[in-house]
Amino acid sequence: MASLTLLLSILTTLVSLAAALPASSNANPDLEVRQTELPLWTGVYICSDADFLGNCEHRIRPLGSNNCIQLDGETTAFGPDRGISCTLFKNGLCRALDGGSLRLQFPGTPNVGPEWNDAALSYYCVEL
16 A cells, blocks of 8 residues: 555656646747758859860859859850859959959850950859
8 A cells, every 4th residue: 555655646746747847848938049041052054165065064152242153264155053143253353353244144155255265263143
């Protein structure tokens, strides 16, 4: 009989402790829920020769004018992914300091022309 009384006492204590616990770990109103915004990424198809021939590469990089991407100076064909606008520059700083800039959007161009052929040294892309 004493062991039954002890068992009931322990059971009552456990039930009262369980009732005092919060329903979930997120129940604390002092906890701040944080959402991290991930950067948007895009692709650009770049080729060394006209008509998207030669050495070609589909580069995946983050969007935004703060994401300057350097080129090797051998770009003739340039094709941003759908919904993207990219700006090419003749320097590695993504600034229109010397020679201005060239803006392209999907589907791009199979030939950037004689003024830009092998002259682009950087670019950035933004969402349309």
